[in-house]
Amino acid sequence: MRESIIADRVRELRRRRGQSQEELAEVSGVSYAVIKKIEQGGNVRMETLHKIAKAFGVVTVYLVAPSSPEPTEAAVDDLVLAEMRSAIHPPVSITGHPIFGLTEAGAPDLAGLRRAVNNVATAYHADRYDDLAGAMPALVRSAHHHVEAFDTGDEQNEAVRLRADITGLAGRYLIQIRAHDLALIALQTSLRDAIKIGDTPLAAAAVSSQAWAMLRQGRLGEAEQLCVKTADEIEPKMSTATPDQLSSWGWLLARAAAAASRNNRPREAREYAAVARTAGARLEHEHEDLAGHHNFGPVSAAVMGPEIEILADQPDAALRLANQIPRDAGRANTSTWNRHLLDVANAHVATGNADKATDIMDALRRQHPEWLRYQQYGRDVTRSILSKRPRMPNEAQRQLAEFMNVEG
Known part of the structure; x- marks a missing residue:
């Protein structure tokens, strides 16, 4: 046991x-x-x-x-995710070929599939998880059928790229709702497709998301090694690197830093984060919708600093680094920035400012409820706020405790 x-x-x-x-x-x-x-x-x-x-x-x-x-006992989630499992991890017949489900009616339409994938990416970044739950299984199946419909040439490569795109997004969504094993299956599908068409940035995006799932599973050493090895293999020449190349490399180093910091290796974590900031600084401002539908730039790279210091029990340092994050370089994507705000709230609690932490958490509850309700870290911060109150919780704290299902 x-x-x-x-x-x-x-x-x-x-x-x-x-x-x-x-x-x-x-x-x-x-x-x-x-x-x-x-x-x-x-x-x-x-x-x-x-x-x-x-x-x-x-x-x-x-x-x-x-x-x-x-x-x-069997969880309700097993039934809720049945359609997603069927699409991402279809059964395999005795011939060795997967059975993807019902064949689509009508001719394949790569332009239509591309629009649908972009719409799902928009929904993901807007935390519209209920919309994703309904749309993703059908879209993954559609991608499978498009890949089967085209045997060779540019159309086949585009179908494979779009399948890598949608399975990568599906993997990230599944991490957010804590279905980590299924997320890894989706992300490895994305990785294989990206490798097949020689799209290194898209493949690296799948690897960094894979490491994110592994972090959630407690596979800290594996995640760090995976990211460092992959970063070494794709390290770009800084003077000529494209935004996609810098994003792929930078995210791998950020994930390595996250793994090392959680595994009580703060020195290594700070080193990885420093190199990630170098990659972010080369971009000067946040770039949106890079390979794998990631954002990256000075802000995305800088938020790793406060996270490391929180895990190292240095809340003052975390707040100092948070105040140094560029304010005129754009915004990181929603989930990255929200995760950073949880670190800031946690640091305020640790330094005795539970009211400021409450303000941050209350804003997240009102502005990003679909994202926050899946965050165990958010529940931990909420418990910390409630434990530090000198009196009965105020109305915002009561609402937060109820929303996060935490006893006040």
């Missing part, structure tokens, strides 16, 4: 260092009650393990060992 192995590792390291549970709680910033619960085999979040591992001076993944998951 995973929890019992974690309990044994934490207890062993604590005793080896001659610490009491209270002393470990003090040096890690994790409450005594949580330390006690962990050592009794209770559930624990990866962010909590990160703090404990940091106190011990070990990488986070040392505390986690392979084990079989506990049996659980």
Whole structure:
């Protein structure tokens, strides 16, 4: 059982260092009650393990060992995602060929498919997740049929590129709704298609999104190695690099930084982030709709700095770096910027300004509810706000707690 192995590792390291549970709680910033619960085999979040591992001076993944998951009842999500699973991971017949479902009526229409993919990209960046849930399965199937309809030439390459586009977007949407295994299947489909047509920026976008899913699964070392290796393979010549090339390279380094920081490797994380900022600075301003429908530029690269400092328990440094983010270079895409705002809110809580954190979270709740409701980090920040209040929660805090399904 995973929890019992974690309990044994934490207890062993604590005793080896001659610490009491209270002393470990003090040096890690994790409450005594949580330390006690962990050592009794209770559930624990990866962010909590990160703090404990940091106190011990070990990488986070040392505390986690392979084990079989506990049996659980079937989730409603299994049924909700059935159409998406069928489209992205179709059954394979005894001939070895996938069965993509019902054949489309009418002739293939690459221009129409291209418009549909662009519309889905717009919906993704606008957090219209309910729209995506309805549109994506049919669009993925349509992409499969277009690839089958064209055997050779430019039309076949364009059909493959569009399938790489839509499966890449599907993978990112699935990460947002926490369907990580299915996301990886979609992203690896996107990667294979991009490689097939020799589109390196699109392939790199699929790799960096793949690493994002792996981060959500706690596969920190793998994600860092994947991104660093791929970044080394595609490193562009800075003087002649295109925006797509700089974006692909920069995002890989940003993902490597995210993985390293979560694995208690802040020095390496800061190094990766510094190189990513170099790539962003070359663009001078944010560029939209780059390969894989990513944005990239000075802002997208700079938001990694505060994230690293939050994970390193340096909230003052996080706020200082947040204030240094360029204000005249455009905006990162919505999910990237919103994730940064969670870091800023978290830093304000840690420095004693729960009211400012509440203002940020309340604005996110009102402006981006579809995005926020899927963010576990948002629930963690909300709990921190509620735990720091000196009095009864105000109306904004009550609404936030109710929205995030967190007890006040």
